[in-house]
Amino acid sequence: MNKRIEDKSRKRVLSGIQPTGEVHLGNYLGALRQWVEMQDHYDCFYSIVDQHAILGDGDPATLPSRTVEMAISLLSVGLDPEKCTIFVQSDVPEHLELSWMFNTVAPVGDLERMTQYKDKSARYDSIPAGLLNYPILQAADILIYRAEAVPVGEDQKQHLELTRDIARKWNARYGELFPEPEAIVPSVGRIRGLDGNKKMSKSLGNTVGIFSEQEEVWSGIRTAVTDPQRIRKDDPGRPEVCNVFSLHRLIGDQGKISDIEIQCLAGSRGCVDCKKILSDDVVNQFAPFREKAEYYRSDINQVLGLLESGRDKARKIARDTLKEARQKMGLDWRSIF
Ligand code: AMP
């Protein structure tokens, strides 16, 4: 039995990731690296949120393989099923029941104010109700485990505020049950795209996947936007505005970063050279991920087994919480007989 998971003094943590298939540099640096660190200090639950993914362009033909691929990615970047619980959201249908309960307390006005809703709803002629209610399901994902901390990227902070509001409102109406979880956002903030876009994301095609081989990594990084004012190779650069330099800072070792900074400021190292170093560092960081992924792909039953035990652990807690929520809301009607 895993002692760490049994340790009641450890704070409970939950986070979720959409099954986009492969993890990329942005969600790895912006969130997952933190998930891996946290598994040693908290009782962590990590969910592949397939029910969130069926909104928008979720293709039913590829969703199953994207879900399993995401599990392989999570295992490959270093999540250890001995230390944390990895599961698929739709395997724990209790989230949905709690989400309906939260629909009765969450104000529509708050949902309409969510930045992600405003951005995404602009793409639809007819906005699906699920897009508005998405953060309610996210709140249920978190609160069904009574999680106290949620490691997420910068863009999810607002959803966490809403989650706290929902917990507060529900507790005020029905009695104390849910904690008010805090977002744990890495200091790196939002990772900008290689094209200079404010968000690095797979759908914008401005990133590199963690299983990319050398050539693919280089073809992404080669064209990355640097300091727009640096025209010639020997112009002095401004590392503080250069996205390639901020990626160096996230990936390289301290000595190398200082050298690169000095050479850039002096105009003694050109951008192409600087990108080559970054590309090599990324390839080296990714190499063990590719190896691990190969191992898991060759033993897919092991992955399925891990997701099953993850589901069982998650479901046990989810059922307990739901039972209490039902009682408090008067839905356990048989109890009067
Ligand atoms: P997603 O891949 O959109 O499901 O996001 C998974 C996690 O990675 C969430 O916590 C996001 O906030 C985080 N994330 C995704 N892209 C970025 C990015 N470009 N910068 C920082 N965090 C990110």
Ligand code: TRP
């Ligand atoms: N909305 C999150 C994203 O797009 C994914 C997510 C779903 C999540 N449920 C969650 C994140 C619960 C943290 C906790 O990245």
